[in-house]
Amino acid sequence: MNKTINRPFFQITKDGMLAAIDKMLQDYSVAALTEKNKNVVFDFVKSSAEISNVYKPTILSPKKFFFPQEEVILEYTAEGKVTAIIESKPMVLFGIRPCDINAKKVMDEAFAESNGDANYLSKIENSVIIGIDCKQVCDEDSFCYRVNSQEVTTGCDILLYDLGEKYIFEYKNEKGREFAIKYFGSQGSDHGAYDKFLKEKESNFGKTEGPFKDxxxxxxxxxxxxxxxxxxxxxxxxxxxxxxxxxxxxxxxxxxxxELALNLKEGQRLRRWxxxxxxxxxxxxxxxxxxxxxxxxxxxxxxxxxxxxxxxxxxxxxxxxxxxxxxxxxxxxxxxxxxxxxxxxxxx
Ligand code: SF4
Ligand code: SF4
Incomplete structure (x- = not known):
């Protein structure tokens, strides 16, 4: 478990962030919001230039990276050899929004229960999650404000706040701190900018119906x-x-x-949603x-x-x-x- 630390705020320009993402790509697979056929999807990118600046809700959530629609969990042979398959590679998930960060918290707890699910947990362990806070409701069908999931406490390693020309950001744990030092560099702090972001967010969400009754x-x-x-x-x-x-x-x-191979000598065990x-x-x-x-x-x-x-x-x-x-x-x-x-x- 990563230790939660205090809340210093730092800043990085948008260009600085794109350069940081290109630097990350040398060490990690990076998944981010990309445009595809007029939709936006979370997908792996080869360059920061592929990342969409516009946020629209995606059809599938980023849970697909940690809990794929179909996954081989073991392979076996007729002789009785059983091999657990755990696929996990170093990955950065960039741009996940508060609702999905809160959803990830539910998934993290569910898959950590009992002995823990090695397939899910190893992917999480190998990932750095960089969230971007929302300043307003993103879509007419979204109702995060009715369940308070527009607020982020934990569930990501770094949280960015979009201020137009730049982001300010905070580390949510030690993993986030070490990652930001390595890839974002030292950019100085800006507490005033965070206060400005927060005021605008509170004002925008204050115009909604607020949480469900009771x-x-x-x-x-x-x-x-x-x-x-x-x-x-x-x-x-x-x-x-x-x-x-x-x-x-x-x-x-x-x-x-x-699923048994046609030669009846080997097979795979899969899980599917x-x-x-x-x-x-x-x-x-x-x-x-x-x-x-x-x-x-x-x-x-x-x-x-x-x-x-x-x-x-x-x-x-x-x-x-x-x-x-x-x-x-x-x-x-x-x-x-x-x-x-x-x-x-x-x-x-
Ligand atoms: S509520 Fe019923 S109709 Fe609607 S998506 Fe679910 S299963 Fe399909
Ligand atoms: S609105 Fe609620 S129930 Fe519907 S997809 Fe999102 S989290 Fe699931």
């Missing part, structure tokens, strides 16, 4: 919603396509499958399903976000990134569901 009590509120009519109402529209889960930065369920909104997710070997009804699956998904996992991780397991809202063809929104459940809003 945010910290949502687990208790959700306990009493088993028979709420909203589950049946949403179920009438839901297509059970699972898109909402595929794009979610905090969903970490996976399926494990063995799975989705609790799919109709066969809760099927068991005897043929029954624990969540056959769509309404049960929607209720389960929302309880994972605002009840079960919220109790466990001490933060909502929905960070309000809005990806599921954008992906859902049926217009189903966790924000709207919570607002109806807490009585903030009536069904239109």
């Amino acid at each position: 945010l910290e009590y949502l687990p208790g509120v959700f306990e009493h919603t088993k028979d709420h009519p909203i589950w049946e109402e949403e179920a009438k529209r839901c297509l059970s396509c699972g898109s909402c889960i595929m794009v979610c930065p905090t969903c970490y369920c996976f399926d494990v499958a063995d 799975d989705a609790c909104m799919l109709s066969d997710f809760a099927n068991v070997a005897t043929g029954e399903s624990f969540r056959k009804e769509v309404s049960n699956r929607i209720r389960h998904r929302m309880n994972r976000k605002f009840n079960f996992l919220m109790r466990k991780h001490h933060q909502p397991a929905c960070v309000g990134c809005g990806r599921c809202v954008r992906a859902c063809l049926a217009d189903i929104s966790p924000k709207e569901i919570v607002e109806i459940i807490t009585g903030e809003k009536e069904r239109e």
Whole structure:
């Protein structure tokens, strides 16, 4: 674990940052926001020139770098030789936003449970996470401000604040400090600039609705919603396509499958993302399903976000990134569901 340190603020020009990224590329793979077919995606870059200056929410979150959609976890032979496969390389993730940093915190805790997940944890260990704070809400479907995930405490190694011509930055831990000294150089401090950024951020977010009513009590509120009519109402529209889960930065369920080579002499064990909104997710070997009804699956998904996992991780397991809202063809929104459940809003 990295030791958390105090909050000195330093500054670096935008050109200085681009030069620092090119320097990092000599030692690390660097993933950052890039433009692709009018969308922006987090992808590996070969040069700082490929990095997009414009932030728009991505379809998939940066969780894909640490928990890929499909991953070989072991290989075996008919003779009984079993080899664990752990792929991890030194990587810098540049430009991750507060919602995704908070989502990463949920993932980090989930994969560190019990004996820990070596595949996920080794990738995190080998990575340097550089976040960029948001000064305003990025998109009409984002609702970070309803779950307080526009605020960053931990979850990245360095946090940048964009001030137009330059960034100011702070280290979040010792790993971040050592990295910044090596790649950013000594650029001097600027506390006034941070205060200016913060004032503008507070003013912008102050114009939003703010956190959900009873945010910290949502687990208790959700306990009493088993028979709420909203589950049946949403179920009438839901297509059970699972898109909402595929794009979610905090969903970490996976399926494990063995794939045997045609020669029957060797094979691989893979894990792939799975989705609790799919109709066969809760099927068991005897043929029954624990969540056959769509309404049960929607209720389960929302309880994972605002009840079960919220109790466990001490933060909502929905960070309000809005990806599921954008992906859902049926217009189903966790924000709207919570607002109806807490009585903030009536069904239109
Ligand atoms: S994306 Fe929408 S329609 Fe598809 S499973 Fe999720 S809630 Fe249902
Ligand atoms: S539930 Fe939707 S809004 Fe919430 S974190 Fe997941 S994708 Fe983002």
